[in-house]
Amino acid sequence: MTRLQINQDLKALNNQIAVENREKFAAHNVYVINIMGSPGAGKTTFLENILPKLSLELRVAVIEGDLATQNDALRIEKTGVQALQINTAGGCHLDAKMIKNQLSKLDLDVLDLLIIENVGNLVCPAAWDLGEDQRMVILSVAEGEDKPAKYPIAFLKADTAVITKTDLLPFIDTDVNVMKKYIAEINPKVQVFTTALKDGEYEADQVVQYIREAVRRKQCR
Amino acid sequence: MHETALMKNLLTTIEQVLDSHHVSRVNRVYLSVGQLSNALPEALSFAFEAMTREGRLQGAELIIENRPAVARCESCGEEYRVEKFPLVCPTCRSTSFIIISGEEVYVQSIDCEEKCPDD
Ligand SMILES: Nc1nc2c(ncn2[C@@H]2O[C@H](COP(=O)(O)OP(=O)(O)OP(=O)(O)O)[C@@H](O)[C@H]2O)c(=O)[nH]1
Ligand SMILES: [Mg+2]
Ligand SMILES: [Zn+2]
Numbered sequence: 001m002t003r004l005q006i007n008q009d010l011k012a013l014n015n016q017i018a019v020e021n022r023e024k025f026a027a028h029n030v031y032v033i034n035i036m037g038s039p040g041a042g043k044t045t046f047l048e049n050i051l052p053k054l055s056l057e058l059r060v061a062v063i064e065g066d067l068a069t070q071n072d073a074l075r076i077e078k079t080g081v082q083a084l085q086i087n088t089a090g091g092c093h094l095d096a097k098m099i100k101n102q103l104s105k106l107d108l109d110v111l112d113l114l115i116i117e118n119v120g121n122l123v124c125p126a127a128w129d130l131g132e133d134q135r136m137v138i139l140s141v142a143e144g145e146d147k148p149a150k151y152p153i154a155f156l157k158a159d160t161a162v163i164t165k166t167d168l169l170p171f172i173d174t175d176v177n178v179m180k181k182y183i184a185e186i187n188p189k190v191q192v193f194t195t196a197l198k199d200g201e202y203e204a205d206q207v208v209q210y211i212r213e214a215v216r217r218k219q220c221r
Numbered sequence: 222m223h224e225t226a227l228m229k230n231l232l233t234t235i236e237q238v239l240d241s242h243h244v245s246r247v248n249r250v251y252l253s254v255g256q257l258s259n260a261l262p263e264a265l266s267f268a269f270e271a272m273t274r275e276g277r278l279q280g281a282e283l284i285i286e287n288r289p290a291v292a293r294c295e296s297c298g299e300e301y302r303v304e305k306f307p308l309v310c311p312t313c314r315s316t317s318f319i320i321i322s323g324e325e326v327y328v329q330s331i332d333c334e335e336k337c338p339d340d
Contacts, residue, residue: 001248002335006238006328010230092223124223127259127324152306153259156320185307188316 014128017096021103021131028108031215032116034130036154037138038147039120042164044072046138046195047115049202050211051079058112058215063102065094065119072117082106093124096131113215122147126154134214137190140165141174148182155186162207166196224264227326228272234328239277243336247281251330256290256303257323265326281331290323 009015025032037043047062054060062083064072073085084102086094094116106114116132118125126135137158139147142165148155155161161183163176180192193207235250250269254260262285269283290303296315301308308318 001332003330003332004238004242004244005330006234007330008234008328010227010234010326010328013230091226093226095226123259127223149306153257156257188307 014096018129018131030111031218032114032132033134034116034132035136036118036125038122041138041140043138051081053208060113063116095128099130122151126157134159136160138162145174145179152186160191163194166194225268228268244333245336246334247278249282249332253286253288253327255288255323255325258326292318293321
């Protein structure tokens with residue numbers, strides 16, 4: 001019997017393509033956000049509401065990842081922003097190759113910001129680098145305050161977290177401060193924001209401002 | 222759930238190695254699975270079994286070694302095991318850290334039977 005040494009990370013190919021994607025984004029001065037969160041956390045609703053504001057100053061495009069359907073891409077297109085849909089056909093996460101395959105459909109020269117909405121799943125997407133600059137976790141108050149403790153890896157790898165549906169707080173027993181404390185216990189570096197739907201208005205000004213500044217910082221480097 | 226994707230990569234990786242060696246049978250595959258990889262050993266074994274019912278790895282056994290995650294303190298440089306959150310440096314009590322290992326899913330080696338030169 002012979003032992004053959006292999007010593008290879010099974011995500012090596014993904015990580016290599018992610019590096020290529022990142023280099024390409026840098027060469028074209030495009031800032032990229034990878035949004036992750038459970039099914040129904042409010043990722044697409046968040047985008048529908050922030051895109052019109054971001055588009056006032058930035059040229060934006062969106063890549064939507066779902067198991068099936070074009071629904072989310074169609075919702076995004078209604079805001080006037082270009083949206084590409086990836087269907088993973090059962091795959092629980094987007095990978096760097098899927099993003100690379102979409103890039104020929106985008107004119108990166110006329111783009112400042114690319115937002116990727118990952119497949120609804122708080123577990124798997126965290127393990128796959130796409131070449132993004134910022135990892136954002138979206139989490140609704142309806143999921144319960146202990147979710148960061150139960151799904152630590154997503155938060156460990158996040159740069160920002162957005163707590164959505166705070167308008168529901170009067171009806172449930174989630175304490176946002178406890179939720180924030182759980183996030184900070186796992187990763188004190190995560191910037192946490194909250195959004196709310198009030199009288200038909202979606203409030204997300206702070207995170208919009210944060211994204212604008214992050215894009216500008218990359219472009220001024 | 223992405224265990225299936227990982228196991229597909231595993232098969233591709235091993236098949237590349239087999240292409241450049243004279244191997245008649247693979248007996249064992251040694252895999253290291255990091256604590257923060259989000260890959261469940263049971264699900265990896267299940268996917269491995271399903272994918273090696275036929276083909277060049279038929280009958281091979283998957284041996285999984287769980288690897289702990291390690292953090293490095295950003296204040297004093299101490300490296301320590303990730304056990305429970307919040308992470309606190311055992312030396313200086315700082316809560317500022319970076320994770321330096323624990324995300325990997327890594328094929329170490331395979332045990333196999335080599336073909337005789339005239340086979
Ligand atoms: N009350 C309230 N409902 C919201 C809010 N944001 C989203 N929703 C609702 O939550 C549901 C799911 O929202 P989506 O934006 O589709 O969620 P998603 O995370 O994109 O879902 P997937 O892409 O399927 O994973 C919809 O019915 C939204 O109307 C909010 O701030 N407040
Ligand atoms: Mg969505
Ligand atoms: Zn220390």
